[in-house]
Amino acid sequence: LLTRTPFPPQSQAIVIYTGWERHALVGSDVRLSCSFFSWRWTSEDVTFSWSYRPDGSRDSISIFHYTGGAPYVDNKGPFRDRLEFIGNPSRRDGSILIKNVDYNDNGTFTCDAKNPPDIVGRPSSVRLLVFDKLPVQAGVITGAIIGAVLGLLVLIVVIYYLMRFLVARRVFNLSVSKHGKKGKGKEGSQPRQVSLRPTCRYTVACFKTLKHNTPQLNL
Amino acid sequence: MLLLLLAIIILHLAALVLLFISTIVSAWTVNGTSSSDLWSNCSTVSGYHCISAYAGEWIQAVQALMILSIIFSFLSLFLFFCQLFTLQKGGRFFLTGIFQILASLFVMSGAIIYTVKSPEWVSGSFGFAYILAWVAFPLALISGLIYVILRKRE
Numbered sequence: 472l473l474t475r476t477p478f479p480p481q482s483q484a485i486v487i488y489t490g491w492e493r494h495a496l497v498g499s500d501v502r503l504s505c506s507f508f509s510w511r512w513t514s515e516d517v518t519f520s521w522s523y524r525p526d527g528s529r530d531s532i533s534i535f536h537y538t539g540g541a542p543y544v545d546n547k548g549p550f551r552d553r554l555e556f557i558g559n560p561s562r563r564d565g566s567i568l569i570k571n572v573d574y575n576d577n578g579t580f581t582c583d584a585k586n587p588p589d590i591v592g593r594p595s596s597v598r599l600l601v602f603d604k605l606p607v608q609a610g611v612i613t614g615a616i617i618g619a620v621l622g623l624l625v626l627i628v629v630i631y632y633l634m635r636f637l638v639a640r641r642v643f644n645l646s647v648s649k650h651g652k653k654g655k656g657k658e659g660s661q662p663r664q665v666s667l668r669p670t671c672r673y674t675v676a677c678f679k680t681l682k683h684n685t686p687q688l689n690l
Numbered sequence: 691m692l693l694l695l696l697a698i699i700i701l702h703l704a705a706l707v708l709l710f711i712s713t714i715v716s717a718w719t720v721n722g723t724s725s726s727d728l729w730s731n732c733s734t735v736s737g738y739h740c741i742s743a744y745a746g747e748w749i750q751a752v753q754a755l756m757i758l759s760i761i762f763s764f765l766s767l768f769l770f771f772c773q774l775f776t777l778q779k780g781g782r783f784f785l786t787g788i789f790q791i792l793a794s795l796f797v798m799s800g801a802i803i804y805t806v807k808s809p810e811w812v813s814g815s816f817g818f819a820y821i822l823a824w825v826a827f828p829l830a831l832i833s834g835l836i837y838v839i840l841r842k843r844e
Contacts, residue, residue, distance in 0.1 A: 610750065612754065613750040614754075616750075616758070617758055620758055
């Protein structure tokens with residue numbers, strides 16, 4: 472009797488995601504996240520593998536491996552007693568936690584995940600940068616300076632148009648009231664005898680006719 | 691006077707293009723194996739990798755000044771076309787000129803800050819994008835001064 476062996480399913484590509492860079496303060500804990508995308512359901516034989524390459528070195532050592540449903544952490548290398556698995560493999564999360572980072576931990580961490588039969592993928596790397604004081608986030612000061620200057624520009628434009636409008640309003644008020652000293656008295660206190668009575672109030676067309684009757688503001 | 695108009699616009703556009711190239715291209719400081727600009731520091735030692743410019747406040751200030759100079763130069767071009775059609779006869783393109791002069795001042799301050807502070811971050815000789823920034827500064831200044839002096843005719 473011939474028994475048929477089933478065809479192994481076709482392997483497809485798997486895409487692995489980690490961060491690009493992680494910044495951390497000396498002595499703090501840093502989480503390195505790793506996730507993957509694969510068309511198939513997460514299999515029971517999913518594996519996660521982390522390796523570490525110090526800055527300036529060409530060799531990388533393996534520091535973490537998850538396979539067969541159990542995590543295996545480094546207990547001999549540079550991260551012994553400092554590495555903890557905080558991921559959830561059934562949710563495709565293979566994150567690890569490194570406690571109490573030091574300057575020697577500067578380097579590149581590479582995550583490789585396999586979801587059989589999808590095993591063809593490129594491992595993804597995240598760089599760890601350890602600082603004694605965290606630098607300002609990239610772009611915060613840039614955005615602040617740009618925002619402040621543009622805001623100042625908008626403010627100047629608004630104040631300019633407001634001044635023009637107020638001058639127009641002064642003429643407008645004087646023609647309505649009999650006392651003639653209302654409004655913001657900036658220049659001159661000669662109440663002008665304005666005889667025109669505008670027929671509209673606070674519409675754009677009204678403002679345009681007023682613009683013709685106001686003294687020109689020289690820039 | 692169409693020729694004069696065209697020449698002025700071309701000068702303005704040249705300054706604007708130089709500002710763009712200088713801000714974007716990664717060649718402010720170069721040495722044998724790495725090139726860096728306002729945004730990152732890339733080196734070709736053992737594979738090509740870049741680190742982003744986290745060196746602190748001054749590089750972000752230079753980034754902001756370069757971006758502001760581009761914005762102001764754009765606004766100046768836009769205002770030029772506005773004022774071309776709305777200005778009275780004999781009027782001056784004051785607003786256009788002021789914005790363009792401000793743009794040139796921003797480039798100058800950005801380039802000066804970079805010159806003074808960059809040895810702390812990268813070492814090497816200055817690249818062509820840095821030189822373009824210094825060329826864009828007088829171009830923009832001259833363009834702005836021309837606008838201030840120019841009077842509208844016909």
